[in-house]
Amino acid sequence: MYRYQPKSKEDSLTASFEHDFAQYMGVKHAVGTNSCGSAMFIALNIVGVQPGDTVLTNAFTFHAVPSVIEHARAVPVLIESNREWAMDPNDLDKKATETGAKVLLMSYMRGHVPDMDAIMKVVEKHGLILIEDCAHAYATLWNNKLLGTFGEIGCFSTQSSKALSAGEGGIFITDNDEHAARAVLYAGSYERLWMKHYDLDAGLMDRLQNQVPGYSMRMQEVTAAMLTPQIERxxxxxxxxxxxxxxxxxxxxxxxxxxxxxxxxxxxxxxxxxxxxxxxxxxxxxxxxxxxxxxxxxxxxxxxxxxxxxxxxxxxxxxxxxxxxxxxxxxxxxxxxxxxxxxxxxxxxxxxxxxxxxxxxxxxxxxx
Ligand SMILES: Cc1ncc(COP(=O)(O)O)c(C=O)c1O
The missing domain is CATH 3.90.1150.10 (Aspartate Aminotransferase, domain 1)
Incomplete structure (x- = not known):
């Protein structure tokens, strides 16, 4: 059941799920985790959030999201939601200006999508790093582009009543090779177990191997076995x-x-x-x-x-x-x-x- 038990990546159900989900999303990397909370926590670590830093996030979302910011010992600043329960770009602009925050953890709560053109303008204006919480936004598009692919990192949940569901579980996606390498290590790959993943850069892994702590947030084989057939459904x-x-x-x-x-x-x-x-x-x-x-x-x-x-x-x-x-x-x-x-x-x-x-x-x- 342990993801690194199989002898090779070809034998690993988790590696194969990650490969299939990355393909489905049209991104270079997917890393399985034990929850979306873990994926988001890893993401905050990867983009360099330090204790005391401000992280912008939605006022309307599930408490797992501010909890993850607290887990990183950072300070959540909540952005107003509009009548359709999505983030208000004007309040984002205002609070990015007021706080000087550098990271936005944006949640598409219940699948509600803000005006992404306006949000991305604010993201660019303030040089924000965008992490997307797509727990409720599988197969959801803005102008034909899948949510989860707008920011540097997208995070998904496979907990109960999610579109991909396995009781618990999460997925971290990115196009950034170094973010993917770090996510694999943060999730808990040690020694040369990273070889049981697809599409990682060996040089990068060797360089980062002992720099990144492992938080034991891995996906397990049973979870992946349940999830893979759900992608095509x-x-x-x-x-x-x-x-x-x-x-x-x-x-x-x-x-x-x-x-x-x-x-x-x-x-x-x-x-x-x-x-x-x-x-x-x-x-x-x-x-x-x-x-x-x-x-x-x-x-x-x-x-x-x-x-x-x-x-x-x-x-x-x-x-x-x-x-x-x-x-x-x-x-x-x-x-x-x-x-x-x-x-x-x-x-x-x-x-x-x-x-x-x-x-x-x-x-x-x-x-x-
Ligand atoms: C909007 C939202 N984001 C994140 C999460 C966290 O997901 P997980 O339970 O997989 O950590 C949830 C959980 O339901 C959620 O509703």
């Missing part, structure tokens, strides 16, 4: 998600209590989850909506309620600019989050839409 799964998302959207988007902000036209999304804002409901009514949906067998959450780990106000371990993030608060307060697993049929989706409408009608009746 991604396009089929995406089609199911997109069809289901569009159907659900068509059935509920014009309900007076529902607002579904649409992605920008440049985005080709994966659509494995749906988010919508509840409008015209009180806090109690919104909470009641979630309770009733759960009772009906359709569990949902509201990002900005009930100690949700996607609400930055819960991240007490970071001292960030929390008071000023009014946009993000407004955009998560009534934001419902619905997982749409690929086994759902169009009939299931119709029933879900009906239940959502019935529950909202019931809540409306109770209010009168």
């Amino acid at each position: 991604l396009s089929t799964i995406k089609k199911i998600h997109v069809d289901n998302w569009e159907l659900l959207h068509s059935l509920i988007h014009d309900h007076p209590n529902i607002e579904i902000p649409m992605p920008l036209p440049e985005v080709d999304p994966f659509c494995d989850t749906m988010q919508f804002h509840l409008v015209g409901l009180s806090r109690d009514e919104a909470d009641r909506f979630i309770d009733l949906m759960k009772q009906e067998g359709i569990p949902m959450q509201i990002f900005g309620a009930r100690r949700n780990a996607r609400d930055f106000r819960q991240w007490e371990y970071i001292k960030a600019h929390q008071d000023e993030l009014n946009e993000t608060i407004a955009n998560i307060e009534f934001a419902c989050d619905l997982s749409m697993q690929p086994h759902l049929t169009q009939e299931n989706i119709r029933i879900m839409a009906q239940v959502i409408q019935d529950v909202l009608t019931y809540i409306g009746e109770q209010a009168h």
Whole structure:
């Protein structure tokens, strides 16, 4: 099960998964890790983040992301998200100017994509190093370019309910030979085990071998065995998600209590989850909506309620600019989050839409 147990890279399921995923993404290197958090932590180390440095990241994301910055003993500065839950390029520009930060760890939370042209302009203007958190952004494109290929490093999760899923696991991708060499070593390759990877430069490996610590963050063979067949299924799964998302959207988007902000036209999304804002409901009514949906067998959450780990106000371990993030608060307060697993049929989706409408009608009746 250990990735370096097989005699050669040709025999290693992990090496072969890395090779296939790199090809799928159109990049030179993929390195398997034991989580996306590990991939992001390794990335921060590789780009030279030091204790006390500022790292820019999303105010709206999962707490694993600021946690990784804290793990590197750096200081996260949170950037506002917009109505469609993606990073606001203007706030990024403002905070890059204010802090002089050199690294942006940008998360495409729930697959929401900011205006990448505007983001990349800010990245260039401030000379930021961009690391992309693509845990929720497999097979997602901006102007036909895959997310994960915009920055120096892209990081993916293969934990539960991810598009590639194996219970745990992560993937680090890059076009940079030296970043790849360091990632292999940080993940925990020692002696000459790096020879059981594809596409590494022997001279580089010999030079870096004893300079980089090993953090034991390797992917294991069983994980890779589960993941490899899922790569070629991604396009089929995406089609199911997109069809289901569009159907659900068509059935509920014009309900007076529902607002579904649409992605920008440049985005080709994966659509494995749906988010919508509840409008015209009180806090109690919104909470009641979630309770009733759960009772009906359709569990949902509201990002900005009930100690949700996607609400930055819960991240007490970071001292960030929390008071000023009014946009993000407004955009998560009534934001419902619905997982749409690929086994759902169009009939299931119709029933879900009906239940959502019935529950909202019931809540409306109770209010009168
Ligand atoms: C947006 C986002 N980024 C990163 C992670 C971390 O992934 P992992 O659990 O593989 O470390 C998660 C986990 O769900 C996530 O939701």
